[in-house]
Every structure is written in C-alpha cells, then in structure tokens.
Amino acid sequence: MRGLFLVAKVAISRAAYSFDCEYSYIVPDEMKPDIQNGSRVIVPFGNGNRRTIGFVTRMYETPEFNEKLKPLLKLIDKESLVTDEMLRIIFWLKENTFCTFFDAYKTVVPTGFSYNFSQHYSLANTCIPDDELDEKELNIINFMRSAESQREVDNFLDFTAKPRLKKIVTGLIDKGYIQEADKLKRRVGDETVTMVRLSDEYLASLEAGNSVPLTQKQKLVVNLLEDCSSASVKEVCYMTNCTSSLLKRMVQKEIIAEYKYEVMRNAIGVTGECSDPESIKLNEEQQKAYEGIMSLVESGKPAGALLYGVTGSGKTAVFFRLISSALRRGKTALMLVPEISLTPQMLSSFKTYFGGSVAVLHSSLSLGQRTDEFKRIKNGEAKIVIGTRSAVFAPLADIGVIIMDEEGEHTYKSETSPRYHARDVAIQRCGFHNAVLVMASATPSLESFYYAKNGRFHLFEMRKRYNDAVLPEVEIVDMQQEAEAGNDSLFSRILMNKIGENLKKGEQTILLLNRRGFNTYVSCLDCKKPLACPKCGIPLTYHKKNNKLMCHYCGFAMDNVSVCPECGSDHLHTGGVGTQRVEDELLKAFPGVRILRMDADTTYSRYSYEEGFKSFEKGEFDIMLGTQMIAKGLNFPNVTLVGVVSLDKALFTGDFRSYERTFSLITQVAGRSGRGEKAGFAYLQTFVPDHYVLNLAAQQNYDEFYEQEIALRRSLTYPPFCDICVIGFSSPMESKAIEASDWFVARMSGYIKEKGIKIPLRALGPAPCTLERINNKFRYRLILKCKNSKAFRDVISYMLTEFYKNKSFVKVNIYADINGDIGL
Missing domain, CATH: 1.10.10.10 (Winged helix-like DNA-binding domain superfamily/Winged helix DNA-binding domain)
Known part of the structure; x- marks a missing residue:
C-alpha cells in the first residue's frame, strides 16, 4: 500500500502583496515528527530556487505525489511560536488590513525571535581540475582561492549586483567544486x-x-x-x-x-509582598459595575462591555477586582493602556496586587526583555499581561477578560502595516476564548458609546468620583481679552496667580501644551517665507536646547540660522509656542521652581517615564509640563491645579474626529486635578472661548457633547453610520502620485460595474493630503465611505493586487486603511 505524502502550505517572507499567498511544499520524512503549523522553515522559492524563510500556515496529507512540488529545505522552529488562535489572527489581519502574511506574523511574534538568513559559498574539499573549467568558472575559483575572508567571497558572489554569476556558480555547485551553506542568526539570543x-x-x-x-x-x-x-x-x-x-x-x-x-531578562522589576485584591472596597457604583461585568464573564459567552465613568470614579479598582475574579476561575487577563507613559504607574499597582504573575509588553522594553516576557506568557508563568497596543497579541491561553483603558485613544490604531485597531483584535480574541472585552473611559469613542446605547455592547456607568471627591472647577480664559489688556505672556493673569498660590501651598500643578520645541516656526519678515523642511515643505520647529531647527515629521535637522536662506535678510521672526518656551517663561516668572518636562525630547530613554512620574509623585517637582502623554490615566493626589496653555489648533486639524479628540484631551487632563482630598481647579486658555466643544469639556458634559457630535456624524454620514477606507498614494514624483490615484478610481469603478458588485460606496477625491509632501514624497489620498464587508474588502484586495502588477507604478507606494486617521 502506498504511503501518504505530507504537504505544507507556506507563506513566504518578503513577498509583495501581488504574489503573497500560500505555496505548497513536500515535507521530507525527517521533518515530519517536529514540524507544526506556524513553524518557520527555509524553502526554495521562484525559478531560481532562492532560499527564503517562510512559515507553515497549514498541512494536509495526500496519496498523490506531485512532482512539481519542491521539498522543504530546513526546519527552523521545532516548536511553533504561534498558537492555532494566533494563526487565525494572522489570517484575519491579512484579510482585514491588507497586509502580507509575513507582516502579520512579525506583528504577532516579537522582533527578537526573527532570524537573519544568508547564504555562504566556499571551495569544496576536493581536487579541482583547472583544465576542465571554462574561463569564467576558473576566474571564480581563482578568486575564491585568493580571498582573504568569507566576507570578501560573499561580496564577490552577490547575485543581486551580478545576476549573471548565479548560473555559473550553480554549475560549479552541481559539479561539486563549490559548497553552499545556509547561515541563520537569531536577532536576539537567549540569556x-x-x-x-x-x-x-x-x-x-x-x-x-x-x-x-x-x-x-x-x-x-x-x-x-x-x-x-x-x-x-x-x-x-x-x-x-x-x-x-x-x-x-x-x-x-x-x-x-x-x-x-x-534565565529571563527582568522587565517588571522586583516584586514585594502582595496585597489581596479582594480587600479593595468598592462603592455602590463600582460594585454594580463589577457584578454586572462578572455576570457576563460567568456566562461563558463572548461579550463586550463599555464602562463609562467620570475621571476619578475608580475604574482601576474595578479592573483589579475583575482580574482577580478571572484568575480565581482559572482564567488569564489582558490589560491594555494607550500610552507607554501610563504603563509604569499601572504596572506598579498591578505588582502590588498580583506580584510576579504579571508580564509587561511595550516598545520601550529591549528586544531581549520583550522576547523573554513573550516566553513567560507562552509557558504559562505569567497570567496577567499589561501593555500598549501590541500587547493585544500576547500568547495568553484561556483568557477570561480583556480590559482596554481609555479605549477611545487613537494610539490603539496602528498607522503602519498591518493597520489594525487593538479593539478589533481584542474582539476576535474574545470570540475565540469566550471572554469579555471591557472598554473603559471617561470619554469613550463616539462609535463605542453609540453601540452601547444601541445594545451592541453592555453599558455600565459610574457618574461619581470615588470617595465623593468633587470634580475640578474648570474655567475658560479668553486670551484675546488678555492680549487687549496688554498681557503678551503665554499665561493668563489668573493662571499665573494660581500657579504662584499653588507653589506657596506646596501643592503641584500640571500644564499641558501639545507642541514640543521652543518656537514652532521661524519666518522671514522681508520675503515672507518660513524656514521650511526641504523634504516636507513644513515649517521647522526651533529647539533651544540643541539650538537646531527640526522637522517633527521626517526627522530633518539643521543648525539655527541668523539670515534667511531664501533672500539673505537678517530680519527673522520666531513664532508659535512649544514646551521648551513655556518652561523658559515659567523659570523667569518663578525662579527656582522645579519643573518636570515630559515630551518626546525628554522621554527617549527606556526608563524616563517611570523615573519622571515617580519623582513627581514623591514631590521632587512642583510643576509637570508636557504634551498629551501626561493628560490621561495618571493619579497624583497632590495635584490641585491643571492649566491648558493652548489647544485651539487641535480643533481644526481636518479630521472628522478632531472635536472628539479635543474634548477628550481637555476632559481628561482637567480630571488629573483634585483627585485627593483637596479641591481641584483647571484653567483652559483659548482664543475661541465660545466654541461649544471647549465649553462642554469645561463642564465635563460628555452626554451633551455626544448628542451634538452624533447628530453631526449622522447628517454628514461619518462613523458609526459608515466605515471610512483611506487609499493612500505617495511618490517622489507628484505626477505619478496623481496618475496612480486617478487610475485606481477609474479601474475600481470599472471593476465594480463589470462584476455587478452591489456595495454601498461613496468616493471623495482623490486629492492631496493635508500635509502634501513628507520626506520628499508627494502624498495623495482617496477617501471611501463604505461598509466594511467581505465584498468590499475583496474589491480593495483585488485593486491592490492589480496596482502592484502595474509596472507603471513601481515608484508609487500605496496602502489601504479602514477607519484610520484622515487628518494628515
């Protein structure tokens, strides 16, 4: 009786979207005992049988031997790094975010597990008869004999630079005169x-x-x-x-x-004696929310719950009790936070209650630490994972609850391939584990609150602050009136007075300005032109600390200048305000004041968040000044004053979510004040004091804001009443970006009509992006109002494949992003 042949379907690394699919290979007998779904392998690929890394997506047995199938060459992983669930997520990511299989794989598995793969050639240990070689073969053999190092040989036999060499070298390998060897090196080794x-x-x-x-x-x-x-x-x-x-x-x-x-590289630090989370006392609102969500967990069915609670209402205490109950039921738990800045304070609380059973995943960890945390989770040593967006892929088994803190934050949406939203991945995982997704915020996303109001999610509300603490008094300050009164300072008189009072009382202040740097632009008074980035055309930001002009989009930097590069005039004017300038003005007004500045310029080191927040909590600083990273999720009992220096520009970014984000940012940062026993105050400085968004935020009136914003979304047909798909095009040549976007619209329209596809679709554009050029690439986009259905995704997938096949657009980059940002 003939045996069965084992065939593996393999996804190839470095595959372009147009030929990214599963390829069939025969599994050699010696690999059969160890190979698994998800295992990485080396395969021959293409006409030249170039050795390539891939991973096994699935396997099947067949009695028919197909002579056209090539065999697998090498098994890299004897134990797969991805579970069956994660393989399903990889397929889901490919379909829903239009990425390649390997892009999805690299998102699910930490970078530290990746391999660098190379091929090396050496002379065989045999007698090589020179008289049997032609001139070209002999030249190669003689060079390899005289080469002083393997690197010299590898550079000489670089087939990408010299493709004709490959045929000659392959012939010498077949004759047994040259040996070929594969070299695999893991990105990060085990400690x-x-x-x-x-x-x-x-x-x-x-x-x-x-x-x-x-x-x-x-x-x-x-x-x-x-x-x-x-x-x-x-x-x-x-x-x-x-x-x-x-x-x-x-x-x-x-x-x-x-x-x-x-040994494992420690990412969570030392854990001391743990407190029992069951000892946490919940008030009536907290208890009601906890019991309601636990009833969903105990039902054993997947569910979504929105926990809407005002700032300081004690949502974190509910999280701890939910996680504790899930652990007692033999389940695991996943806690997502939107910013790395929130992780240290949250992790400290988790260590207090759960000790060493906690693992942490975020981008500030070293590659080795992320790798070891992944191992701890996968082998079951860690039962709780806390982290930012990518932690949603943590290899937890038997999940009971997934919690998304501040679920409306845009940082949960990836802006690079694969362009997933952590909430969507969490929903998929809850379906697999029959778990409950808890989305929590004082300012939920409009979509989530709409779905909760309409029964898609269960809604739980906490309207009071914990221990009956009072919400801060928020006052809007008209900066136009300040200017008319002769105040040209960055600070209104009342805010400056309140800061002085706080310093005398030994109480702390938080100041928010969502722009880093010193001045946000430098312009010439004669030619009227700003000093702009040569790669983006965007005004450069002046940074006083290093005396440089920098672009915050492409990273370009140049020394500060005293004359205009365009006309040579020395009449330069600086304008705009960044956090460095605010810090300077505070130091002039309050000599000796201790200021902690938290922005991208000061938090680049691995432990800067943790060290900064700990120092502020200990009272080592009087004022914390920063960008949006300090606005949410932080709890400092001695903070009684919050000042928003300026957020006017955030209202007018061109994104339909700009009002929502501004409302959320103001509400959240104001909520950092008065979280202890002392009363809190917040001052919002603005040149548009009558704007309804600012006034509703000052009142902490989310319900009224929701009603007004949802009515606007409904009338203009924006999410949640449709989905938005952005097709982006970029090219060093503007004409090519325009040509590509026009081709896409015409071809998609023709394809839909030709196939008789019935899908709701409205196209806006194509048109230039708000920032038309970044890093010397011109950017155009097509905005599609649609329904995110299988039929729609199939159309976009077909169009992307056709686009990549079109040789006219080899220098044009394209992407498709569903429900992402459209502002820039």
Whole structure:
C-alpha cells in the first residue's frame, strides 16, 4: 500500500502583496515528527530556487505525489511560536488590513525571535581540475582561492549586483567544486548563565570505587556540588573562594561538567509582598459595575462591555477586582493602556496586587526583555499581561477578560502595516476564548458609546468620583481679552496667580501644551517665507536646547540660522509656542521652581517615564509640563491645579474626529486635578472661548457633547453610520502620485460595474493630503465611505493586487486603511 505524502502550505517572507499567498511544499520524512503549523522553515522559492524563510500556515496529507512540488529545505522552529488562535489572527489581519502574511506574523511574534538568513559559498574539499573549467568558472575559483575572508567571497558572489554569476556558480555547485551553506542568526539570543555540576565520568569513577585525586580547593567545589547538585560559576566562585580558571581545569579533567541555563531578562522589576485584591472596597457604583461585568464573564459567552465613568470614579479598582475574579476561575487577563507613559504607574499597582504573575509588553522594553516576557506568557508563568497596543497579541491561553483603558485613544490604531485597531483584535480574541472585552473611559469613542446605547455592547456607568471627591472647577480664559489688556505672556493673569498660590501651598500643578520645541516656526519678515523642511515643505520647529531647527515629521535637522536662506535678510521672526518656551517663561516668572518636562525630547530613554512620574509623585517637582502623554490615566493626589496653555489648533486639524479628540484631551487632563482630598481647579486658555466643544469639556458634559457630535456624524454620514477606507498614494514624483490615484478610481469603478458588485460606496477625491509632501514624497489620498464587508474588502484586495502588477507604478507606494486617521 502506498504511503501518504505530507504537504505544507507556506507563506513566504518578503513577498509583495501581488504574489503573497500560500505555496505548497513536500515535507521530507525527517521533518515530519517536529514540524507544526506556524513553524518557520527555509524553502526554495521562484525559478531560481532562492532560499527564503517562510512559515507553515497549514498541512494536509495526500496519496498523490506531485512532482512539481519542491521539498522543504530546513526546519527552523521545532516548536511553533504561534498558537492555532494566533494563526487565525494572522489570517484575519491579512484579510482585514491588507497586509502580507509575513507582516502579520512579525506583528504577532516579537522582533527578537526573527532570524537573519544568508547564504555562504566556499571551495569544496576536493581536487579541482583547472583544465576542465571554462574561463569564467576558473576566474571564480581563482578568486575564491585568493580571498582573504568569507566576507570578501560573499561580496564577490552577490547575485543581486551580478545576476549573471548565479548560473555559473550553480554549475560549479552541481559539479561539486563549490559548497553552499545556509547561515541563520537569531536577532536576539537567549540569556543564559554558565552552570556546573559533577560530571558523569567523576560519578562513575566513585561508583566503581576509584578515588579521584583532588586539591583542597577542588574538594570544596565537589562538596558544594554534592550538596546542591548544581550551581552557577559565579555562585561556586563566591561560595568556595576559588577562581573560574580552577573550574575550567576541573572541566578539562572531567571532574565537573559545564552547561548553559536560560534565565529571563527582568522587565517588571522586583516584586514585594502582595496585597489581596479582594480587600479593595468598592462603592455602590463600582460594585454594580463589577457584578454586572462578572455576570457576563460567568456566562461563558463572548461579550463586550463599555464602562463609562467620570475621571476619578475608580475604574482601576474595578479592573483589579475583575482580574482577580478571572484568575480565581482559572482564567488569564489582558490589560491594555494607550500610552507607554501610563504603563509604569499601572504596572506598579498591578505588582502590588498580583506580584510576579504579571508580564509587561511595550516598545520601550529591549528586544531581549520583550522576547523573554513573550516566553513567560507562552509557558504559562505569567497570567496577567499589561501593555500598549501590541500587547493585544500576547500568547495568553484561556483568557477570561480583556480590559482596554481609555479605549477611545487613537494610539490603539496602528498607522503602519498591518493597520489594525487593538479593539478589533481584542474582539476576535474574545470570540475565540469566550471572554469579555471591557472598554473603559471617561470619554469613550463616539462609535463605542453609540453601540452601547444601541445594545451592541453592555453599558455600565459610574457618574461619581470615588470617595465623593468633587470634580475640578474648570474655567475658560479668553486670551484675546488678555492680549487687549496688554498681557503678551503665554499665561493668563489668573493662571499665573494660581500657579504662584499653588507653589506657596506646596501643592503641584500640571500644564499641558501639545507642541514640543521652543518656537514652532521661524519666518522671514522681508520675503515672507518660513524656514521650511526641504523634504516636507513644513515649517521647522526651533529647539533651544540643541539650538537646531527640526522637522517633527521626517526627522530633518539643521543648525539655527541668523539670515534667511531664501533672500539673505537678517530680519527673522520666531513664532508659535512649544514646551521648551513655556518652561523658559515659567523659570523667569518663578525662579527656582522645579519643573518636570515630559515630551518626546525628554522621554527617549527606556526608563524616563517611570523615573519622571515617580519623582513627581514623591514631590521632587512642583510643576509637570508636557504634551498629551501626561493628560490621561495618571493619579497624583497632590495635584490641585491643571492649566491648558493652548489647544485651539487641535480643533481644526481636518479630521472628522478632531472635536472628539479635543474634548477628550481637555476632559481628561482637567480630571488629573483634585483627585485627593483637596479641591481641584483647571484653567483652559483659548482664543475661541465660545466654541461649544471647549465649553462642554469645561463642564465635563460628555452626554451633551455626544448628542451634538452624533447628530453631526449622522447628517454628514461619518462613523458609526459608515466605515471610512483611506487609499493612500505617495511618490517622489507628484505626477505619478496623481496618475496612480486617478487610475485606481477609474479601474475600481470599472471593476465594480463589470462584476455587478452591489456595495454601498461613496468616493471623495482623490486629492492631496493635508500635509502634501513628507520626506520628499508627494502624498495623495482617496477617501471611501463604505461598509466594511467581505465584498468590499475583496474589491480593495483585488485593486491592490492589480496596482502592484502595474509596472507603471513601481515608484508609487500605496496602502489601504479602514477607519484610520484622515487628518494628515
């Protein structure tokens, strides 16, 4: 009876979207015991059989042998890094975000597990008859004989630069004169310590009654290892006062044996004695929300819940109780936060209640730390994961609850491929695990609140602050009146007075300005032109600390100038305000004041968030000044004053979500005030004091804001009454970006009519993006109002494939993004 042949479907790395699919390969017999779905493999790909890394998407057996199928060459992973659930997520990401299989795989698996793959060539250990080689073959052999290093050989045999060489080298390999070898190097290796134990040879000698002569120090080492069976080299040296060279000699004499032991790189720090989360006392509103959500968890069915609670209402206490209850039921839990800045304070609270069972995942960890945290989660050592957007892919088993804090934050949406929203991935995971997704915020997204109002999600509300603390008094300050009264300062008189009072009382202040730098532009008074980025055409921001003009979009930087590069005039004018200038003005007004500035310029190091917030909490700073990273989720009981220096520009960004984001930012940052026993105050400085969004935010009136905004969305047909798909085009040549966008519209229209596809669709554009040029690429976009259905996604997928096949657009980049930003 003929046997069955095992066939593996493989997704290839570095595949373009137009040919990204599953390719079939025969699994050799020697790989069958170890290969799994999700395992990475090396395969021959294309006409030239170029060795390429891929991963197995699925396998099946067949009695038919297909001679056209190539065999797998090498198995990289004997244990797959992705579970069956994560394979499903990878397929979901490909369909819903229009990415490649491998883009999805690299999103699910930390970068530290990736491999660098290269091929090396060397002369075979055999006699090579020169008279049997033609001139080209002989030139290659002679070069390899005289080469001084492997790198020199690899550079010479670079087929990308010299494609004709490949055929000659392949012929020499077939003749057995050149050897080909694959080299795999993992991006980050495992962290190990060198351990020692008594060797098998030494133990066998003792059993046979043969004594082994030992020096006095060697006896100390042997006695120690007899007591504890094994120890690290460092421990043995410390305990016996010997040197590592002594241990090496003992290894050579086969008295002891060395081996490597993997240790995990610590990402969460030291954990002390834990408090019982069940000891947390909930008030009536908290208890009602907790019991309602727990009833959903206990139902064993997937569900979504929106926890709408005002700032300071105690949502975090509910989170702890929910997670504790999930753990008691044998489940795991996932906690998502929108910003890295929130992670240190949240992690500290989690360590207090859950100790070492917590793992943390965010981009500020080193590659090694992320890799080890992934291992801890996957092997079940960590039952709770806390992290930012990418933590939604944590390999937890048997999830009971997923919590998204500040669920309306735009940072939960990825702006690079794959362009997923963490909420959508969380919903998929809850469906797989029959878990509950808890979305929490004082300012929920309009879409989530609409769905909760209409029964798609369960709605739980907490309208009072914890311990009956009072919401801060918020006052709108008209900066136009301040200017008319002769105040040309960045600060209104009342805010400056309140800051002074706070300093005298020893209370703390938070100031928000969502622009970093010193001045946001420098312009020439003669030619009327701003000093702009040469790659983007956008005004450069002046940074006083390094005396440079910088572009915040492409990273371009240049030394500050005293004359205009365009006309040579020295009549330069600086304008606009950044956090550095605000800091300068505060220091002039209040000499000796201790200011903690938190923005992208001061928080680039790995532990800057944690160190900064801890210092502020301890009272080492009087004022915390920063961008939006300080606006949400932070809890400092001694903060009694919040000042919003300016947020007017945020209202007019061109995105239909600009009002929602501005309302949320003001409401949230004002909510940082008065969270302890002392009353809180907030002052909102603006040149548009009558704007309804600012007034509703000052009143903390989310319900009224929602009613007005949802009516506007309904009348203009914006989410949640439709989906928005942005098709973006960018090219170094503006004419090509325009041509590509026009082609896309015409071809899509023709395809829909030709196939008789019935989908709701309204196209806006194509037109230039708000920022038309970034990093020397012209940007155009097409906005599609649609319904995110399978039929619609199939149309977009077909169009992307056709676009990539069109050789006219090889220098045009394209992307499709559903429900992403349209502002820039």
